[in-house]
């Protein structure tokens with residue numbers, strides 16, 4: 081789109097946009113490091129992630145201040161208004177994702193005691209990589225106002241949910257085998273749930289980008305694949321056969 | 332069977348403009364404009380200077396008749412009747428479709444006489460008491476009575492800018508119009524006086540249909556229900572104000588309302 085007649089308005093918009101992109105980059109790095117720390121049992125890196133979250137919080141604060149200023153001073157309309165509002169919301173989502181990454185790093189030590197389930201850290205790593213990719217693509221979609229890419233990210237969340245579902249079943253089986261596994265399995269499940277929540281935030285971000293560009297919220301409901309809230313496995317039950325327990329409680 | 336429409340669903344047009352062209356000599360100032368003026372709504376005309384807003388507004392009560400070189404083609408209907416029909420009494424028409432100008436222009440007379448001027452010409456009062464009532468009611472409807480009740484004999488030109496503009500609104504109201512045209516009525520006023528007029532317009536909408544030309548997009552967004560965007564004599568886009576300022580269809584509208592280089 082063309083430049084504003086008042087060029088300092090463009091400078092303001094560029095500034096908030098670059099703050100959000102900086103946040104996005106940091107969030108992605110935090111998630112990469114939290115995952116590395118977990119997989120390699122690197123407690124030093126984990127600590128660095130926990131400390132690193134403050135920088136993301138600070139940037140969100142700057143975005144908040146900046147956007148309120150732009151609203152008050154420029155009184156933007158149409159695309160400009162949606163840019164400011166969307167940017168504010170994206171920053172809030174990124175801050176939440178940052179918190180989940182920090183949370184993940186905090187559990188690194190607890191996981192070391194659950195090394196019996198080393199296969200499961202592989203699943204966590206795959207979930208995390210999916211989410212990392214979603215973060216990257218979402219930021220790309222934002223930078224280029226790319227509707228197709230945003231739509232793609234929005235549908236990719238299902239894959240994260242599928243991984244969580246299978247991990248959930250796997251952990252339940254371990255826990256039923258031996259109650260001493262419970263503590264470790266629970267930590268793994270909490271981490272997996274954290275990653276899945278990140279996916280939800282990114283999906284919301286993708287929808288906000290669609291709103292930013294189209295001026296309308298997407299009408300169709302996106303597929304929701306996290307079924308762990310209703311998944312029940314009775315001891316001894318063949319766990320391939322419990323589809324009857326699945327019920328979608330879309331919220 | 333279809334459900335009968337609720338009364339509030341029915342859109343009523345008090346005026347319709349169809350394929351209107353206006354020329355000042357060879358200057359084609361308004362190009363093939365068609366526009367509906369909705370009853371009991373505020374319609375805002377916006378666009379860059381010289382795009383023909385005032386020209387079109389003046390077409391709505393034949394104020395262009397006084398401009399020698401001005402030629403108008405097309406159709407403007409009020410109450411289903413073509414206002415350019417040769418049988419139309421222009422003075423009576425301007426009582427039904429009143430006008431408030433950019434610069435408050437009270438007559439060099441008392442506040443009372445400013446408001447009583449129209450009713451006297453149109454013989455709306457049978458006696459002094461009735462005229463007093465009309466003046467008082469009009470001043471009340473213009474939100475000015477409380478401020479001037481004890482000095483109706485003072486000259487209208489002695490009031491503040493905002494008060495003068497409300498006096499002009501009272502003067503327009505006094506002849507019982509149905510439509511009120513306003514050409515940048517707040518451009519000479521400070522923000523507080525502007526806010527008072529805007530608040531007044533919101534009340535006036537219950538009894539009148541208003542068309543306002545404004546160069547302030549914020550003002551158009553705040554007060555109008557419908558907005559029409561003009562550009563170089565063309566009506567580029569018209570629609571619900573909430574739509575025009577959030578999701579304009581035309582690139583030219585978008586550039587203008589977001590303050591971009593078009």
Ligand SMILES: Nc1ncnc2c1ncn2[C@@H]1O[C@H](COP(=O)(O)OP(=O)(O)O)[C@@H](O)[C@H]1O
Pocket residue numbers: 355358360378379380381382383384385386387398
């Ligand atoms: N009385 C007039 N005589 C000749 N040309 C006029 C007159 N009024 C307006 N114009 C011309 O018509 C065009 C539209 O003007 P106007 O309706 O005043 O625009 P706006 O109100 O949108 O600023 C301009 O080119 C202007 O110069």
Ligand SMILES: [Mg+2]
Pocket residue numbers: 384385386514544
């Ligand atoms: Mg004008």
